[in-house]
Every structure is written in C-alpha cells, then in structure tokens.
Amino acid sequence: xxxxTNRSKQVVKQELTFAxxxxxxxxxxxxxxxxxxFFKKKATISYPEVKRDFAPVYxxxxxxxxxxxxxxxxxxxxxxxxSCPAEAITMVAAERNKGEEKLYREEKYASTxxxxxxxxxxxxxxEEACPKEAIFLTDRIVATSLNRSEMIxxxxxxxxxxxxxxxxxxxxxxxxxxxxxxxxxxxxxxxxWN
Amino acid sequence: MAKVTIDGKSIEVPDGTTILNAARLIGGxxxxxxxxxxxxxxxxxxxxxxxxxxxxxxxxxxxxxMPKPVAxxxxxxxxxMEVQNITSPDLMEARAGVVEFLLxxxxxxxxxxxxxxxxxxxxxxxxxxLAKTRYEFSRRTFEKIDIGSKIKLxxxxxxxxxxxxxxxxxxxxxxxxxVMNRGDVSEISTYIQNVVDNDFSGNMIDVCPVGxxxxxxxxxxxxxxxxxxxxxxxxCPKCAGKVTLWLKGEEVxxxxxxxxxxxxxxxxxxxxxxxxxxxxxxxxxxxxANLDRHSVISQNHYTxxxxxxxxxLNDVNVVQNLVGGKEMYNS
Numbered sequence: 001x002x003x004x005t006n007r008s009k010q011v012v013k014q015e016l017t018f019a020x021x022x023x024x025x026x027x028x029x030x031x032x033x034x035x036x037x038f039f040k041k042k043a044t045i046s047y048p049e050v051k052r053d054f055a056p057v058y059x060x061x062x063x064x065x066x067x068x069x070x071x072x073x074x075x076x077x078x079x080x081x082x083s084c085p086a087e088a089i090t091m092v093a094a095e096r097n098k099g100e101e102k103l104y105r106e107e108k109y110a111s112t113x114x115x116x117x118x119x120x121x122x123x124x125x126x127e128e129a130c131p132k133e134a135i136f137l138t139d140r141i142v143a144t145s146l147n148r149s150e151m152i153x154x155x156x157x158x159x160x161x162x163x164x165x166x167x168x169x170x171x172x173x174x175x176x177x178x179x180x181x182x183x184x185x186x187x188x189x190x191x192x193w194n
Numbered sequence: 195m196a197k198v199t200i201d202g203k204s205i206e207v208p209d210g211t212t213i214l215n216a217a218r219l220i221g222g223x224x225x226x227x228x229x230x231x232x233x234x235x236x237x238x239x240x241x242x243x244x245x246x247x248x249x250x251x252x253x254x255x256x257x258x259x260m261p262k263p264v265a266x267x268x269x270x271x272x273x274x275m276e277v278q279n280i281t282s283p284d285l286m287e288a289r290a291g292v293v294e295f296l297l298x299x300x301x302x303x304x305x306x307x308x309x310x311x312x313x314x315x316x317x318x319x320x321x322x323x324l325a326k327t328r329y330e331f332s333r334r335t336f337e338k339i340d341i342g343s344k345i346k347l348x349x350x351x352x353x354x355x356x357x358x359x360x361x362x363x364x365x366x367x368x369x370x371x372x373v374m375n376r377g378d379v380s381e382i383s384t385y386i387q388n389v390v391d392n393d394f395s396g397n398m399i400d401v402c403p404v405g406x407x408x409x410x411x412x413x414x415x416x417x418x419x420x421x422x423x424x425x426x427x428x429x430c431p432k433c434a435g436k437v438t439l440w441l442k443g444e445e446v447x448x449x450x451x452x453x454x455x456x457x458x459x460x461x462x463x464x465x466x467x468x469x470x471x472x473x474x475x476x477x478x479x480x481x482x483a484n485l486d487r488h489s490v491i492s493q494n495h496y497t498x499x500x501x502x503x504x505x506x507l508n509d510v511n512v513v514q515n516l517v518g519g520k521e522m523y524n525s
Contacts, residue, residue: 095413
C-alpha cells in the first residue's frame with residue numbers, strides 16, 4: 001500500500017548486537033542528555049512568584065469600568081451580549097431611581113451582569129462592541145476553580161472598586177477611540193428597509 | 195390606471211395612488227423610507243419629508259420635471275410619470291439633509307432606549323446619517339412623563355410625526371393629547387398631565403417610529419433582540435386579537451401588534467391584549483413572527499424559509515467555478 005507520507009519505515013526484525021544487548025551505552029547516552037539539561041536555562045517559571053510580561057493588549061479577565069466620579073458606566077444596552085460569539089454574557093437591566101445618580105451614569109443600569117468564564121473565549125468582541133467604554137479585557141488571569149458556579153462572574157467580581165481602579169489606558173489609546181468611532185459608520189449598504 | 199416608472203421599474207397603478215404606495219407595490223430597495231406616513235391612518239404623512247423623491251417627468255401630457263423634490267407619500271401618480279429615488283445622487287444628499295434635521299434634537303441614547311433595534315430613525319440614521327453632528331447649540335430636553343399607567347412619553351426623542359395624534363383621533367373615541375405650541379418649541383403633550391387611558395391608546399406605542407412612546411410594562415425589561423417574537427392570537431371581544439408576543443422562554447415580555455415589513459400594524463389591538471394578557475396560556479401561538487432576516491432581532495433565531503438562492507451544488511455557474519471548466523462539469 002502506498003504510504004500517505006514519506007516518513008514511514010519498514011520494520012526490520014533482526015538480532016541485537018552485543019553492544020545493544022548489554023544496554024549500557026544506550027543508558028549512558030540517555031543519562032548524558034538528562035545531565036546536560038541540568039545546566040540549561042529553564043523553560044518554565046515558578047508562577048505566581050514570577051510572572052511573565054504580558055502584551056499591553058492581553059485579553060484576560062474583564063473589568064466593568066466606573067467613570068471619573070465613581071459611577072458605573074455600563075448601561076445594560078446588551079451589545080456585548082449580542083456580539084459575544086460564545087453567548088457567555090447575560091444581564092438584567094433596571095431603572096435608576098432618584099438619588100442613585102452617583103452610582104450609575106445613565107438612567108438604565110445593569111442590576112445583574114454575569115460572564116460565564118467557562119464559556120468565554122476571550123475574543124474581546126464585547127470590548128469592541130461597547131458604546132459606553134464600560135467593559136474592557138485586562139491582563140489579569142482568570143483564576144481556575146473546582147466549582148462551576150464560581151466560574152460565573154457577577155458584578156461583585158467584574159466591577160472595579162471605587163478606590164482600586166484598573167488601568168486600561170494601554171488599550172484605550174486615541175487611535176482605538178478613533179477606530180471605534182469611525183467603524184460604526186463604515187458599513188454603508190445595510191439595506192435596513194427591506 | 196396610470197403607468198409610473200420609479201428608478202427604471204414600471205408599474206400600472208390605479209389613479210390616485212401615491213408614489214410611495216406605487217413604490218411599495220414594486221418593492222425592493224427603491225421604496226422610499228417613511229417616518230410619518232402610516233397606511234392605516236388617514237391624513238398621515240407629509241410631515242417628516244424622509245420619503246422625498248425626484249420627479250423627472252411630471253406626466254405624459256406635461257413632461258416637465260417637478261422643480262423640487264416632492265413628498266412621495268402625499269403626491270399622487272400621473273400617467274407616464276418618471277420618478278427617481280435611489281438612482282439620484284442629488285436626492286440621496288437631500289434625504290441625508292432631512293435625516294440630519296430629524297437628528298438635530300434627537301438624543302444619542304440608543305443604548306438606553308427600548309426602541310433600539312426596531313427603531314426606524316436608527317435605521318435611517320445608519321443609512322444616511324453622518325457620524326458627526328454639525329449642530330452647535332444645546333439639544334432641547336424634556337422631563338419624562340407617564341401618560342397613564344402604561345405609556346411613557348420621552349418627548350426628547352420625539353420627531354413630531356403626528357402618528358400618535360392620528361391614532362387618538364381615528365382609533366380612540368376621545369383624544370386627550372396633541373401637539374402643543376408651534377415651530378421649534380412644539381411638543382406632544384396632554385396639556386395638564388391628562389391620563390391617556392382609552393382602550394386602544396396602546397396603539398400609540400406601535401405607531402411611534404422612535405422611542406418617544408414606550409410600553410411601561412416592558413420598560414428596560416429586555417432589549418428587543420433578546421426576546422423571541424412569535425405570532426399569536428386570542429378571541430378578544432374588543433379587537434382582532436392578532437398580535438406578536440415577545441417571549442423569553444415561557445415568559446411574555448410584551449405584546450405588540452403585528453407589523454408588516456414597513457413597520458405598520460394592520461390590526462389594531464386593545465389595551466387588554468397588550469398590557470394585561472402576559473401569560474402564554476392566554477394565547478394560541480401561530481408560529482415565529484415574520485421578520486426581516488437582516489434585522490438585529492433575527493439574530494440567533496433560526497427558522498426554515500424558502501431558500502432565495504438555489505442550493506450551491508445545483509448551481510451550474512458555481513460548480514463550473516469550483517471544478518474549473520465546463521468540460522469537466524458536462525463529462
């Protein structure tokens with residue numbers, strides 16, 4: 001039969017030579033390789049004591065930003081959930097009451113906002129879709145868990161603390177803002193009326 | 195009968211038909227958009243000017259072109275009339291200007307607005323609008339008003355299309371709201387916080403092309419594209435009972451009239467059906483609502499429909515391109 005690749009070899013069954021029979025050269029050869037690796041630079045690092053450098057736009061755990069006054073930016077418009085290819089995002093909207101203006105920026109806010117981190121593929125489309133600059137992916141790694149329910153991150157884990165702001169200025173440069181503004185109107189022939 | 199040609203497509207229509215309706219009979223992308231015209235409301239149309247078209251030939255007897263773009267919803271056809279809509283760059287520029295005027299005072303709160311996703315102004319702005327506004331003055335703002343326990347009025351979003359006024363005049367027995375004041379300061383109002391509680395007042399929500407009149411029972415419950423629209427009916431003593439239910443699982447999020455592809459409701463529904471019957475057991479479900487496949491509401495909704503294009507491998511041209519030559523296809 002013709003082989004699919006040129007890497008296959010015909011099996012040859014023949015008597016071992018004396019040197020092969022005592023196995024010692026083969027063992028020593030193997031030990032030599034092992035010993036050589038003791039003096040090589042390690043390929044691994046001992047995370048979490050040592051951390052590797054991340055790209056500035058690494059896509060890790062999400063953050064729901066607050067504005068400069070500490071009010072939540074998210075208005076539960078649902079565009080992140082709509083754009084999410086893994087359907088990982090769910091939210092429930094609520095109306096802001098009088099007196100909550102410092103908590104929520106817009107008259108509507110997300111009363112619950114959940115991202116299923118087991119579903120999320122960290123593609124960053126939610127960040128791209130967000131019209132309010134509310135959701136961003138950060139360079140934080142999502143911690144693993146032995147429990148499925150713990151992997152559904154609610155607002156308690158997603159919204160940044162008022163005093164512990166998460167810096168996203170690396171990913172929100174002026175070019176990014178300009179790109180987001182122009183891209184919205186780049187599709188001209190949408191034929192919405194028919 | 196009159197023969198009218200719109201963007202090179204001819205049709206014979208009865209005398210007295212408007213250009214807009216003639217275009218709708220032809221169908222396709224040559225249909226002018228309409229924000230204020232509503233087929234089932236008499237005397238509607240003529241306010242918003244989005245449906246303007248260019249008449250390049252008045253009629254067979256008088257072939258002079260009309261001097262200015264005309265509102266197609268109010269202009270009737272003449273025999274031999276020739277009309278340009280999307281084929282005229284001048285007209286598209288004029289319409290973009292109309293859209294810019296409509297958007298002058300309209301707030302940019304689509305992420306909040308319940309109408310987003312089924313808003314005609316959103317579609318229109320997306321197709322014709324500019325990314326920037328040239329308006330330097332502050333937009334007019336209003337307080338939100340509850341007109342009755344079921345309808346919320348966001349006057350800020352209103353484009354003064356008068357549709358809701360026509361509904362109150364023609365569908366309900368007593369109109370208690372209207373357009374107050376004139377010109378730049380005109381607004382929809384009930385004058386002294388009057389309550390709109392007529393049995394058919396909920397239809398004002400359906401006819402509103404923007405999010406100025408919204409359903410308070412649906413307020414902020416869900417974005418329209420997350421709900422699953424199905425056609426349903428019930429035996430209603432007051433109305434036809436033919437509605438669209440917006441479901442999420444078994445829960446009825448809201449009830450609206452059945453809209454056709456121009457966003458118009460033919461069978462008005464009563465407030466009982468719209469606001470009170472919010473259980474699936476109240477309704478007999480006919481099947482998925484017939485929505486445009488390209489609408490955001492159709493996202494992630496899969497229904498079987500007639501394929502518009504032949505299946506790939508039955509198409510001679512496609513197969514020829516795939517295998518690279520007619521000979522191979524024939525042999």
